[in-house]
Amino acid sequence: MMTQPLPMTADASKEGGPVDLALRQVERARGGDAAAFRWLFDRDVAGVRRFLGDLLRDRDAADEAAQETFVRAHRQLGELRDAARWRPFLFGTARRVSLEAMRRRARDPRSLEGTPDRADRRPDPEGALLGRESDRMLARALATLDEDRRAALVLRLDHGLDYDGIAEAMGWPPAKVKNELHRARVLLRAALGDYIEGES
Amino acid sequence: VSQSEDCAIAKDESTLDRYVAGEVEGEEQRELAAHLMTCTACVREVARLRRERALFAERATIKEETSMMWDKIAPQIAPRASRRVAVVGGLVAVAAGALLFLRLSGTAPTNAPVLATATQAPSAAVPVPSEPSGPHLSLKMRVRELPGIERLEYTTSGAPQIEVESVAGEVAIDATTSNTVKVSLQRTDDQPIDESWWVLVDDRDGIKVRVWCTALDCGHAPKIRIGLDVPIHAKIIARAVSAEVAVHGGDGGIVAKTDSGMLMIGKARNFVAKTVSGSIGLDTPANVKGEAKTTSGQVEWAGLCGAACEMKIKTVSGGVEISADGPIDVDWKTVSGRARKLTDDGERDLGKVAHIVHSVTGDPGHATVETVSGRVTIDEHEPMSRNAGEKSEPAAELDAFEKAHPELWLTSPIRGTVRKVLVAAGDHVHKGDMLVQLESSAERAEAMAVEAEIRAADAQYEQYRKMEKLGAATPMQVAEARGKLEIARARLAPLRALAERAKIVAPRDGVVREVLARAGDKVIEGSALIQLRAADAEPASAASSENGERERSVRCDVVEPTDWLPSTEAAAGIYVAAFPLGNLRRQVHRGQRVWMKTDAPIRRFEGTVVHVQPSSAQTDVVIKVASPRDLAIGDGLTCTFDPK
Numbered sequence: 011m012m013t014q015p016l017p018m019t020a021d022a023s024k025e026g027g028p029v030d031l032a033l034r035q036v037e038r039a040r041g042g043d044a045a046a047f048r049w050l051f052d053r054d055v056a057g058v059r060r061f062l063g064d065l066l067r068d069r070d071a072a073d074e075a076a077q078e079t080f081v082r083a084h085r086q087l088g089e090l091r092d093a094a095r096w097r098p099f100l101f102g103t104a105r106r107v108s109l110e111a112m113r114r115r116a117r118d119p120r121s122l123e124g125t126p127d128r129a130d131r132r133p134d135p136e137g138a139l140l141g142r143e144s145d146r147m148l149a150r151a152l153a154t155l156d157e158d159r160r161a162a163l164v165l166r167l168d169h170g171l172d173y174d175g176i177a178e179a180m181g182w183p184p185a186k187v188k189n190e191l192h193r194a195r196v197l198l199r200a201a202l203g204d205y206i207e208g209e210s
Numbered sequence: 211v212s213q214s215e216d217c218a219i220a221k222d223e224s225t226l227d228r229y230v231a232g233e234v235e236g237e238e239q240r241e242l243a244a245h246l247m248t249c250t251a252c253v254r255e256v257a258r259l260r261r262e263r264a265l266f267a268e269r270a271t272i273k274e275e276t277s278m279m280w281d282k283i284a285p286q287i288a289p290r291a292s293r294r295v296a297v298v299g300g301l302v303a304v305a306a307g308a309l310l311f312l313r314l315s316g317t318a319p320t321n322a323p324v325l326a327t328a329t330q331a332p333s334a335a336v337p338v339p340s341e342p343s344g345p346h347l348s349l350k351m352r353v354r355e356l357p358g359i360e361r362l363e364y365t366t367s368g369a370p371q372i373e374v375e376s377v378a379g380e381v382a383i384d385a386t387t388s389n390t391v392k393v394s395l396q397r398t399d400d401q402p403i404d405e406s407w408w409v410l411v412d413d414r415d416g417i418k419v420r421v422w423c424t425a426l427d428c429g430h431a432p433k434i435r436i437g438l439d440v441p442i443h444a445k446i447i448a449r450a451v452s453a454e455v456a457v458h459g460g461d462g463g464i465v466a467k468t469d470s471g472m473l474m475i476g477k478a479r480n481f482v483a484k485t486v487s488g489s490i491g492l493d494t495p496a497n498v499k500g501e502a503k504t505t506s507g508q509v510e511w512a513g514l515c516g517a518a519c520e521m522k523i524k525t526v527s528g529g530v531e532i533s534a535d536g537p538i539d540v541d542w543k544t545v546s547g548r549a550r551k552l553t554d555d556g557e558r559d560l561g562k563v564a565h566i567v568h569s570v571t572g573d574p575g576h577a578t579v580e581t582v583s584g585r586v587t588i589d590e591h592e593p594m595s596r597n598a599g600e601k602s603e604p605a606a607e608l609d610a611f612e613k614a615h616p617e618l619w620l621t622s623p624i625r626g627t628v629r630k631v632l633v634a635a636g637d638h639v640h641k642g643d644m645l646v647q648l649e650s651s652a653e654r655a656e657a658m659a660v661e662a663e664i665r666a667a668d669a670q671y672e673q674y675r676k677m678e679k680l681g682a683a684t685p686m687q688v689a690e691a692r693g694k695l696e697i698a699r700a701r702l703a704p705l706r707a708l709a710e711r712a713k714i715v716a717p718r719d720g721v722v723r724e725v726l727a728r729a730g731d732k733v734i735e736g737s738a739l740i741q742l743r744a745a746d747a748e749p750a751s752a753a754s755s756e757n758g759e760r761e762r763s764v765r766c767d768v769v770e771p772t773d774w775l776p777s778t779e780a781a782a783g784i785y786v787a788a789f790p791l792g793n794l795r796r797q798v799h800r801g802q803r804v805w806m807k808t809d810a811p812i813r814r815f816e817g818t819v820v821h822v823q824p825s826s827a828q829t830d831v832v833i834k835v836a837s838p839r840d841l842a843i844g845d846g847l848t849c850t851f852d853p854k
Contacts, residue, residue: 022708047287048280060269077283084287148265168266172233173224188224195223199258202265206258 036093039084050096051080057169058104064152064164065108075111077105096180098171101180105161112157117143151201159194166191220251223259364728432800494521509529610743620714620740622733626650629712633740639716640765640848646714646727646739657705660698667695719765720744764788764795766806766833766849768841786817788849791830798822803852804833808845815841819851 032053038046058079062072083103090099152160162180163169176191177184199206219242220833229242246252260709293435378566386721465482473483473490481491483502492511502509509523533842565842630647633639671691720742727739786806791798806815821832833849835841 044287051280051283052276055279057270059276059279073279077279081286082281084283144265145269148269164266166227167262168270171229172231173228188222191227192223195262198262206261206265 032096033093036090036096040087040090041064047084050095050100054097054100056079058100061101061104061161061164061169062108063203064168065105065157065161066111067153071111071115075104075107082107095175097169098175098178101165101169101171101175102181105179108161147202151198154201155194155197159197162190163194163198173210214775217249220255223450226252226255226850227259230263279650297409298579313539328787330781331345341703353397353431368388445809473502473504492521494519592810620645620717622648622714624650624712626654626712626733626735628727628731628739630729631723631725633725635722635725637722638763639722639742641716641718643716644713645716648712648714648733650712657702660701660705663698664695664702667691667698671695701810714739716742718742718744733752762794762853763848763850764791764794766831766847768835768838768845768847769832784835784841785820786833786835786847786849788831788833794851795822797853798831802854805850805852806833806847807837807850808847813840815847 024088034048039050055076059076061073062079063069066072066075079100083100085100088093090096104208139146145198152164155163158180162176162182165179166173167175171179173187173191176182178189179188182190223244225234229239234242292617473485475481475483475490475492475494480498481490481500483500485504490504490509492500492502492509494500494511499520501524502511503524505521511521511523627649628646629649631645632647633643633645639645671688671694674683674688674691678685678688722740723743724741725739726741727733766786769785769787786804796821800819802819804819805818806817807813812846815835815838817833817835819831820834823830823832
């Protein structure tokens with residue numbers, strides 16, 4: 011994935027683990043280091059794109075929104091006070107971009123990506139590509155959730171954000187995160203059935 | 211494994227969720243682990259949570275090429291360090307790319323500002339700011355085919371005031387459509403708009419759109435066109451620095467200002483258009499009420515006037531052309547010397563005529579046209595009976611007009627280069643003084659060509675003469691060569707006449723207020739060079755100023771004592787008369803001391819006021835010179851009156 015050498019300094023390598031390195035890279039990117047931002051992009055772009063794919067349910071729209079997310083995140087890096095909050099910040103940005111895209115789509119029914127049944131025809135690009143039954147199943151299950159819950163749930167399960175991070179990305183109070191995740195799980199499990207409940 | 215199926219920890223799965231994710235540590239983790247040893251419900255829940263994660267984890271293993279995506283965003287994030295913050299109108303905007311700052315508050319100023327940036331990827335989606343919130347305003351924004359900004363759309367139900375500001379851009383406002391305000395940026399050469407162009411939309415108080423360019427060479431860059439579609443009743447304020455402003459429609463009134471750009475006003479019934487050196491184009495509907503002012507630009511008025519039309523057009527050195535239909539009653543003012551009228555037979559110098567009134571029968575609309583040194587053209591569609599200025603006293607009209615215009619911009623009559631500036635701000639000048647020496651580029655090029663021609667013709671003539679002596683050329687050939695030389699020489703004469711035009715002389719006495727011209731400057735017809743303030747327009751208290759001497763000075767001439775001199779003073783001596791005194795008259799009295807000097811060579815004299823004429827007379831004051839060495843009748847001097 012990486013097409014550029016890591017901007018590793020002796021200082022950074024001393025820090026060790028991947029989390030610490032990411033922290034370093036965020037700090038560097040915030041200081042204007044383009045290579046560090048590229049490192050973050052390479053690390054997180056797939057996740058952001060998948061997240062936007064889950065939200066927008068349209069491959070092209072997700073790609074476009076992912077680009078916009080990184081552009082905007084780069085511009086707003088200065089507002090990121092704590093480098094450790096990079097991922098909540100990034101996914102929060104992605105979520106705002108997706109909301110804007112959806113609103114735009116709703117306002118302009120002529121827009122191609124806005125045709126509501128398109129998502130049904132291509133429920134999950136990755137899953138369709140690989141033809142994996144479990145992926146198609148997951149996509150269908152996610153589709154039964156409303157947009158907010160779906161976003162919170164995938165942030166938790168797919169992207170590993172903690173509760174505070176989800177609150178930050180969604181702009182919710184922490185109590186709401188817990189509540190919404192619980193409801194989302196109930197619905198997801200109902201839709202997935204045996205996939206979650208297992209043989210028992 | 212005995213805990214009840216409805217364990218609270220299992221039901222609210224968040225604790226186990228965090229446990230599965232490895233987010234639970236220390237004492238809490240140990241407690242949970244112990245609990246899991248005994249609680250079936252929690253064990254089952256943990257199993258579900260793990261399967262959930264596994265489903266997502268499988269999906270996340272799919273890799274896709276992302277370098278293409280990076281290539282698209284890389285150019286947008288590159289210049290981050292160089293361009294940071296701009297503050298306009300109290301708003302702070304930070305941008306890496308072309309920027310839209312949208313503050314959507316409508317009438318509710320509590321809403322948070324929304325910052326949106328135009329991205330540069332083709333058809334990249336730009337954030338649509340928050341839902342319509344104010345009762346009067348909603349916003350729909352779309353940016354496509356970037357880089358740059360193509361279109362912003364507002365929907366509004368009110369009648370907002372719209373303000374557009376531009377630095378080095380072009381502003382075009384089209385208010386012919388109702389219900390939407392659309393802002394669009396477009397380069398007139400269809401090149402993409404780069405990140406040096408910034409747009410700021412602020413609707414806290416009316417709608418303000420500001421466009422400016424951060425690059426150094428924006429002034430030379432191809433123009434940006436900002437399109438703004440506004441409700442027909444909107445009030446529009448457009449301001450620009452070195453930009454063009456075009457406003458179309460807007461029944462709510464238009465105020466358009468630009469420093470050096472052009473102003474276009476169309477289909478507006480109520481407007482004020484002001485520009486320093488730009489031209490103004492007016493295309494008006496009937497019954498328009500408008501005012502157009504420019505210092506050195508041309509004003510063109512087309513369209514309709516109508517019965518209730520009220521139009522004021524003023525220019526200092528620009529031309530005015532009116533081709534409006536309908537009955538127009540025109541007040542037409544222009545100052546002498548350079549005022550010309552374009553007629554069917556070509557340009558006619560109006561000479562000293564300062565004020566011409568055209569009127570028509572019926573119930574006419576009214577238009578006032580004033581120009582100091584420009585050109586006024588009126589295309590008379592309707593028969594106009596001349597209630598002509600010829601009837602009035604030209605000199606009086608001129609005086610009145612000059613008094614009304616104490617400050618006069620002198621502008622270049624030609625296209626060319628400033629050779630020399632002979633005055634500085636604060637200098638007192640007299641009528642006829644040379645202020646600026648210009649060089650016409652056409653004249654210069656032509657003169658060089660003609661001079662070269664003369665040299666060539668001269669050389670050939672000399673050669674033929676030598677050849678004739680040797681018998682190698684005929685007298686015919688010599689005569690022909692001589693003829694060519696003379697033709698070439700004759701062509702120099704009109705060029706010398708042009709050179710005369712290239713001198714800017716003071717049209718009246720005054721003080722130089724401002725000097726814009728600098729040696730080497732390129733100028734065009736109408737470029738403002740020097741601002742001159744009429745000497746008598748100075749306040750009376752000027753006597754106490756450091757330039758008091760100048761303020762108390764006036765041009766005067768040596769005259770013969772004639773019968774108008776009171777008999778008691780009709781003794782031998784040299785007398786000097788000054789006319790007109792203007793405002794100075796109030797300070798002059800009989801017996802006052804006067805210092806006089808000639809210009810070149812400078813010689814000084816002293817004298818006393820012996821007579822002050824009543825205002826109706828030709829001569830204002832008569833001064834007896836104490837020791838008039840070498841003064842002759844007709845000599846010109848500067849007379850400076852004692853302040854006491």
